[in-house]
Amino acid sequence: MTAYRGPVFEMAVKQFEVIANYLGIPDDARPRLLLPKRSVTVSCPIHRDDGTTAVFEGYRVQHHLTLGPTKGGTRFAPTVDLGEVAALAIWMSWKCALVGLPYGGAKGGINVDPSSLSKRELEALSRRYMQEMIPFVGPHTDVMAPDLGTNEQIMAWFMDTYSMYQGQTVTEIVTGKPVSAGGTLGRREATGRGVAHLVRRAADELKIRLNGATAVVQGFGNVGSIAALELHNMGVKVIAVSDHTGALYQSRGLDIPQLVRHAASQGSLDGYSNELALDPAEMLTMPCDVLVPAAVERVIDAEIAGKLRCRILAEGANGPTTPEADRILEGRQEEIFLIPDILCNSGGVVVSYFEWVQDLQRLFWEEEEVMRREYQLLDRAFERVLARSGRENIFNRTAAMAIGVERVRSAKETRGLFP
Numbered sequence: 001m002t003a004y005r006g007p008v009f010e011m012a013v014k015q016f017e018v019i020a021n022y023l024g025i026p027d028d029a030r031p032r033l034l035l036p037k038r039s040v041t042v043s044c045p046i047h048r049d050d051g052t053t054a055v056f057e058g059y060r061v062q063h064h065l066t067l068g069p070t071k072g073g074t075r076f077a078p079t080v081d082l083g084e085v086a087a088l089a090i091w092m093s094w095k096c097a098l099v100g101l102p103y104g105g106a107k108g109g110i111n112v113d114p115s116s117l118s119k120r121e122l123e124a125l126s127r128r129y130m131q132e133m134i135p136f137v138g139p140h141t142d143v144m145a146p147d148l149g150t151n152e153q154i155m156a157w158f159m160d161t162y163s164m165y166q167g168q169t170v171t172e173i174v175t176g177k178p179v180s181a182g183g184t185l186g187r188r189e190a191t192g193r194g195v196a197h198l199v200r201r202a203a204d205e206l207k208i209r210l211n212g213a214t215a216v217v218q219g220f221g222n223v224g225s226i227a228a229l230e231l232h233n234m235g236v237k238v239i240a241v242s243d244h245t246g247a248l249y250q251s252r253g254l255d256i257p258q259l260v261r262h263a264a265s266q267g268s269l270d271g272y273s274n275e276l277a278l279d280p281a282e283m284l285t286m287p288c289d290v291l292v293p294a295a296v297e298r299v300i301d302a303e304i305a306g307k308l309r310c311r312i313l314a315e316g317a318n319g320p321t322t323p324e325a326d327r328i329l330e331g332r333q334e335e336i337f338l339i340p341d342i343l344c345n346s347g348g349v350v351v352s353y354f355e356w357v358q359d360l361q362r363l364f365w366e367e368e369e370v371m372r373r374e375y376q377l378l379d380r381a382f383e384r385v386l387a388r389s390g391r392e393n394i395f396n397r398t399a400a401m402a403i404g405v406e407r408v409r410s411a412k413e414t415r416g417l418f419p
C-alpha cells in the first residue's frame with residue numbers, strides 16, 4: 001500500500017520494475033529503492049484580486065537522501081498531484097545518479113493553472129508555497145528549481161521568502177534564479193542546450209549530417225524553445241513546433257529566432273501565423289530526423305510509437321514515453337535512436353548543481369566555463385549509456401536507468417540500514 005497513485009506514478013513503478021528485473025534486484029530490496037523517503041502536502045491560501053480567498057494544494061516529495069540533499073523542480077500545472085510529483089522525484093534520482101551528481105531526487109508543485117492568476121496572485125501563491133515548505137527544505141536538505149509553469153521570477157520569490165525567514169540572504173536554497181539574484185550564467189539555456197548537444201552526439205553515432213537535417217519540437221517553453229534555437233543554429237531545419245495553443249509547420253524550416261521572440265513577447269505561439277498552422281495531432285508522427293518531445297508526460301503511447309518516423313528521439317520532457325511504447329521502441333532500435341529523458345534533459349540539473357556550488361562558494365564562473373563543464377558531464381553520461389547498451393545489447397533507456405538505479409543501490413548498501 002502506498003499514498004502515491006495515478007498514471008504517472010504507475011509509469012515510474014513499471015519502469016523501475018523493468019530495471020529491477022533486469023538487474024536481478026531481490027523483491028525485498030525494491031521498496032527501499034523505489035518508495036519516496038518523505039512527502040508533504042500543504043494548503044496555500046491567497047487573497048484573490050476580487051477580494052475572495054482561494055486555497056491551492058501544494059506538494060513536495062523527497063525520494064532519497066542517500067547521496068546528499070535532494071534536488072528537483074517545482075511544477076505549477078492543473079495536472080499536479082502527489083502521484084505525479086512522486087514519479088518526477090523518482091526520475092530525478094535516477095537522473096542525478098546517472099550523471100554523477102551528489103543528490104537524491106525531489107519534486108514539488110502546486111495544482112494550479114498559473115495563467116489563471118494575475119502577477120500579484122502568482123507572487124502571493126509562490127511565496128506562500130515556499131513559506132509552507134520552510135520546515136522541509138534547506139540548502140543541505142532539499143534544493144528547489146523551476147519546471148513546467150515556473151520560471152526565474154518564481155525562483156527569485158522563493159529565494160527571497162526563504163531568506164526573509166532566515167534573516168539573511170540564502171541564494172543556495174533554489175537554483176534557476178535570475179543571474180541578478182545569485183543565479184548562474186547558462187542555467188536558463190542549460191536543458192535545451194544539453195538536448196541539442198546530445199542530439200549532435202547521437203547524429204555523429206548514426207553518421208547523420210545535422211546541417212540540412214529536419215527536426216520537430218513539441219513544447220515551446222524553456223526546454224523546447226532553446227533546444228529548437230540550438231538545433232537551428234547547428235543548421236537543422238526545424239520544420240514543426242507546437243505549444244498548448246497549437247502547432248506550426250513549414251517544410252523549408254521555421255524562422256526559430258523570430259518564433260522565440262514572438263513567444264517571449266506574447267507568452268505563447270498563438271497569433272504567429274494562421275497560414276503555417278498544423279493539426280497538433282500530426283506533429284509527433286511526421287517524418288523527420290530529430291523528434292524532441294519537450295512538453296508533458298505520456299505523449300508517446302504504444303500506437304504513436306509504432307507510427308514514429310524520426311531517426312533520433314530526444315526526450316526533452318520528463319516521461320514523454322509510456323512503458324507500453326517503450327516495448328515497441330525497443331523493437332525499433334535499428335530505426336530509432338532513443339536519447340532517454342534522464343540523460344537527454346539532464347543538462348538542467350547539471351547546471352543547477354553548478355549554480356548551487358557557486359552560491360555556496362560565493363564564487364561565480366564565466367558562461368563558457370559553465371557550458372564546458374555541462375557538456376563534459378553530459379558526454380561522460382552519454383558514453384557510459386552507449387557503452388552499456390552496446391556491451392549488454394540492451395535498449396538505451398534500460399542502460400541509462402540501470403546505471404542510475406545501481407548507483408543509488410550501491411550507495412544504500414555501502415551506508416547500510418539505520419539503525
Ligand code: NAD
Pocket residue numbers: 146147148149150191218219220221222223224242243244245268294295296297316317318319345346348349
Ligand atoms: P515550460 O512551462 O517552460 O514549457 C512547457 C511548454 O509545453 C509550453 O510551451 C506549453 O505551452 C507546452 N505544452 C503544454 N502542454 C502541451 C501539449 N499538450 N502539447 C504541446 N505543447 C504543450 O516548461 P519546461 O521547463 O520547458 O518543461 C518542459 C518539460 O521539460 C517538462 O516535462 C519538464 O519536466 C522537463 N524538464 C524541464 C527542465 C528545465 O530546466 N526547465 C529540466 C528537465 C526537464
